[in-house]
Amino acid sequence: MGIREYARNSKAFQRLLHHYNNREEAARLFRQKGGKVVGQLGADVPDELIMAAGMFPVRVYADRDSKLTEADKYLEFSFDPVIRAQFEKIVDGTYSDIVDYLAISNSTDVIIRTYLYLKEIRRQEPEKPVPPLTFIDWLFTRRMLYQVRNEFTIDLFRQTLEEWSGRKISDSDIEAAAKICNEDRTALREISELRKARKPRISGSEALVIIGSSMFMDKAEHAELTRQVAREAKDWPEIDAKRIFLTGSAQEYTDLYEMIEKYGAVVVGEDHDWGDRYYERDYNTSYSPIRAIVDRYMLRSFSSKKAFVSQRVQALDEAVNASKADAVVFYVNMYEESASWDYPSQKKSLENRGIATKAFVKMAYPITRNEWLEDNLKKFIDSLKE
Amino acid sequence: MHNDTKRANEPTRARKSLQATAVASAYQKEWFNGLRARVEAGEDFGYLNADVPMEILRAMDIPFVVNQWWAAICAAKRMTPKYYSLLNAAGYRDDLCSYCATALAESLDPDDKISGPWGGLPSPTIAITRLTCDCQSKIFELFAKNHGAEMYVMENTQPRKVPPNWWELAEDRWEELYDKDRLDLAVEDLKALIAYLENKTGKMFDINKLVEVMNLINEQEMWYKKIRDLIAKTSPAPVTVVDTINAVMQAQWQRGTKWAVEHAKSLYEEIKSFVDTGRSAVPDEKLRLMWLGRGLWHDFAFYQNFEEKYGAAFVWSMYLAMGADAYIRNNVEADPLRALAARYIGMEDFLHMPPWNANWFLKEARHNNIDGVVYMVPENCMQAVEGSYFIKKTLEDAGIPVLLFKADPVDSRKWNRDTMTGLVEDFIETRIIMGGKK
Ligand code: SF4
Ligand code: SF4
Numbered sequence: 001m002g003i004r005e006y007a008r009n010s011k012a013f014q015r016l017l018h019h020y021n022n023r024e025e026a027a028r029l030f031r032q033k034g035g036k037v038v039g040q041l042g043a044d045v046p047d048e049l050i051m052a053a054g055m056f057p058v059r060v061y062a063d064r065d066s067k068l069t070e071a072d073k074y075l076e077f078s079f080d081p082v083i084r085a086q087f088e089k090i091v092d093g094t095y096s097d098i099v100d101y102l103a104i105s106n107s108t109d110v111i112i113r114t115y116l117y118l119k120e121i122r123r124q125e126p127e128k129p130v131p132p133l134t135f136i137d138w139l140f141t142r143r144m145l146y147q148v149r150n151e152f153t154i155d156l157f158r159q160t161l162e163e164w165s166g167r168k169i170s171d172s173d174i175e176a177a178a179k180i181c182n183e184d185r186t187a188l189r190e191i192s193e194l195r196k197a198r199k200p201r202i203s204g205s206e207a208l209v210i211i212g213s214s215m216f217m218d219k220a221e222h223a224e225l226t227r228q229v230a231r232e233a234k235d236w237p238e239i240d241a242k243r244i245f246l247t248g249s250a251q252e253y254t255d256l257y258e259m260i261e262k263y264g265a266v267v268v269g270e271d272h273d274w275g276d277r278y279y280e281r282d283y284n285t286s287y288s289p290i291r292a293i294v295d296r297y298m299l300r301s302f303s304s305k306k307a308f309v310s311q312r313v314q315a316l317d318e319a320v321n322a323s324k325a326d327a328v329v330f331y332v333n334m335y336e337e338s339a340s341w342d343y344p345s346q347k348k349s350l351e352n353r354g355i356a357t358k359a360f361v362k363m364a365y366p367i368t369r370n371e372w373l374e375d376n377l378k379k380f381i382d383s384l385k386e
Numbered sequence: 387m388h389n390d391t392k393r394a395n396e397p398t399r400a401r402k403s404l405q406a407t408a409v410a411s412a413y414q415k416e417w418f419n420g421l422r423a424r425v426e427a428g429e430d431f432g433y434l435n436a437d438v439p440m441e442i443l444r445a446m447d448i449p450f451v452v453n454q455w456w457a458a459i460c461a462a463k464r465m466t467p468k469y470y471s472l473l474n475a476a477g478y479r480d481d482l483c484s485y486c487a488t489a490l491a492e493s494l495d496p497d498d499k500i501s502g503p504w505g506g507l508p509s510p511t512i513a514i515t516r517l518t519c520d521c522q523s524k525i526f527e528l529f530a531k532n533h534g535a536e537m538y539v540m541e542n543t544q545p546r547k548v549p550p551n552w553w554e555l556a557e558d559r560w561e562e563l564y565d566k567d568r569l570d571l572a573v574e575d576l577k578a579l580i581a582y583l584e585n586k587t588g589k590m591f592d593i594n595k596l597v598e599v600m601n602l603i604n605e606q607e608m609w610y611k612k613i614r615d616l617i618a619k620t621s622p623a624p625v626t627v628v629d630t631i632n633a634v635m636q637a638q639w640q641r642g643t644k645w646a647v648e649h650a651k652s653l654y655e656e657i658k659s660f661v662d663t664g665r666s667a668v669p670d671e672k673l674r675l676m677w678l679g680r681g682l683w684h685d686f687a688f689y690q691n692f693e694e695k696y697g698a699a700f701v702w703s704m705y706l707a708m709g710a711d712a713y714i715r716n717n718v719e720a721d722p723l724r725a726l727a728a729r730y731i732g733m734e735d736f737l738h739m740p741p742w743n744a745n746w747f748l749k750e751a752r753h754n755n756i757d758g759v760v761y762m763v764p765e766n767c768m769q770a771v772e773g774s775y776f777i778k779k780t781l782e783d784a785g786i787p788v789l790l791f792k793a794d795p796v797d798s799r800k801w802n803r804d805t806m807t808g809l810v811e812d813f814i815e816t817r818i819i820m821g822g823k824k
Contacts, residue, residue, distance in 0.1 A: 344477035
């Protein structure tokens with residue numbers, strides 16, 4: 001199934017797919033018109049603030065087949081393959097004519113290190129094309145002390161954006177931007193409902209495109225197109241397949257989803273940053289702007305990197321319930337270790353509730369390098385049908 | 387010399403020459419037995435990651451053990467292969483976070499009381515870690531659960547300010563060293579920890595006790611500074627890292643006690659007497675080497691492999707030098723919690739962040755007249771990832787060759803002494819000797 005003809009025939013979906021496949025196009029256009037673009041490395045750089053500054057947020061992602069000359073030179077082996085590929089693009093100049101600045105969030109350990117390295121490269125080797133950068137030092141442990149600290153941190157980010165954009169960011173600028181982001185999230189939730197329905201109308205591959213395109217295009221336009229797709233998809237045929245929930249490494253492309261969906265299964269949900277987690281939790285408009293940003297990014301569902309095992313077990317159980325999944329696939333890239341500590345407890349909890357699980361760990365990147373994967377996935381899906 | 391008793395397949399045990407090491411080894415065992423007795427009598431018992439400000443527990447007289455110290459004990463007792471197989475059997479990967487996960491693995495051992503080091507680890511009631519990497523809190527939570535302990539975590543922040551010379555500011559001018567808001571937060575974090583511990587143990591925190599603890603630490607570290615300087619200026623060196631790492635680390639985990647001060651002093655006196663009587667570790671010292679990375683707890687003899695053949699002595703490791711440069715905080719009376727904050731938040735920056743670490747290594751390499759650096763980058767630890775490119779570059783730009791290799795400090799399954807020896811020999815021959823420094 002993957003991306004079906006019904007989706008491909010939809011004008012609105014076509015637009016989203018276009019931006020998903022041509023990820024830099026909107027940013028370049030924005031820049032050509034004199035706007036400034038902020039690259040986002042990490043999943044917790046608030047779009048709302050960048051938009052409030054009149055700038056365009058665009059997510060840094062990995063090229064699947066780039067040569068990793070710079071990454072091999074600067075990074076240790078324990079940097080996972082996705083961040084290596086992202087780092088490569090930042091240091092080899094790919095982003096030079098796409099972004100003006102880079103905002104990096106403390107979304108996982110490896111990104112902190114990457115930030116430090118980029119900062120050092122800028123300091124020691126200024127001839128390298130690394131854009132000016134800033135770091136958002138989020139703390140994700142849920143205590144008031146850290147929440148207050150996060151407000152300080154986000155205020156610093158606001159100031160940095162003011163410097164970069166050369167204009168003051170007012171509270172109403174933030175509220176206006178937040179309204180657009182909330183609308184986009186609401187639209188994405190409509191998609192989610194169709195996807196998680198007893199009889200799904202949207203496949204995982206389609207959902208991934210719809211969600212992911214938001215990271216590269218104008219959010220208001222994205223919201224509009226997404227609503228349009230949701231309206232149309234109500235009439236798309238129901239998908240009758242085994243329901244899979246995916247957890248583990250973020251999937252920046254649909255490859256894995258398409259592989260799963262080729263064999264009579266559908267990915268009904270995921271907890272990584274390029275899927276459901278992206279549009280979870282709204283900006284609370286009844287809070288003051290900085291508070292609302294902190295609330296949104298600090299308190300959405302636990303990421304696999306910044307949470308305790310018990311939190312992850314509970315979060316996964318709940319997400320699997322909500323998506324009515326039959327089985328869970330754990331998929332973890334090589335050197336993305338932290339989720340491996342959650343896995344045995346999660347597996348136990350899921351299996352106690354009759355949910356089948358299958359783990360793929362230490363995976364090579366991109367997924368095509370794991371030749372045995374497709375076969376094993378197929379076997380697993382077949383076993384669900386028995 | 388040191389391999390005359392070697393049996394087939396058994397790595398040579400490192401020669402131990404210092405009395406202070408023997409004294410510390412004996413003491414820590416005795417101390418551990420005392421601790422066990424207290425735990426068995428029902429006292430709360432803390433298990434801490436190395437980056438947790440243990441000074442608070444010391445001041446509150448709450449018995450505690452440090453994770454990394456215990457991992458080193460387990461490694462020295464060669465328990466790690468067994469422990470990793472237990473992890474594996476429980477569904478965990480056995481190739482991750484070996485250093486930090488040793489005690490978690492041990493907690494899966496049903497025979498721990500019989501076969502564990504020194505009768506095994508008594509069950510802690512409190513497990514405290516800092517969020518300095520993504521895995522630590524997960525490992526600590528699992529560990530705590532297996533022991534029926536409570537877990538407590540403290541956060542970690544990143545510096546915005548990067549002073550080029552932290553070691554000059556650390557002792558007195560820490561307000562210049564750090565962003566003010568980071569220090570403020572760390573103090574609040576300490577207060578929260580204190581409140582938690584008071585609640586949990588029923589003991590009240592006494593700020594004067596903390597002052598006492600901090601001053602004892604200052605005294606202890608001052609001896610390390612003297613030792614570091616003495617070794618730096620004495621060639622041939624009186625001792626090597628094989629002598630100092632254990633002697634220093636064992637006492638570092640006891641820091642804040644009178645025993646530790648006395649021990650550091652006796653260590654100094656012992657080494658000083660070597661210098662005074664002309665005794666040296668490698669009499670024919672031709673090359674002075676620096677060891678970067680965590681200690682090779684399971685194979686200390688490795689460090690001595692190059693003495694006879696090349697007159698190459700490993701004279702520097704971070705353990706002694708960190709004591710010398712990173713711990714002292716003067717005038718703690720003015721604001722003891724802030725002084726402590728100014729110590730514990732810095733360790734991450736000093737050790738694991740370029741350029742804080744690289745600049746310091748260079749300063750230390752020069753101070754110790756180092757000819758070459760052997761740098762072990764752990765393969766499976768994100769926290770210990772510290773900008774090896776920048777470290778190597780900083781040192782080599784200053785004319786000091788660096789050999790960089792990957793190895794796991796605790797997991798002896800991956801350790802191949804012959805390969806590593808070959809690498810270091812080749813490095814000494816081609817980069818140092820033929821490179822023309824000496
Ligand atoms: S990443 Fe490193 S510091 Fe963190 S738990 Fe693993 S071994 Fe320990
Ligand atoms: S000094 Fe280094 S090796 Fe020792 S506990 Fe601290 S970080 Fe770990």
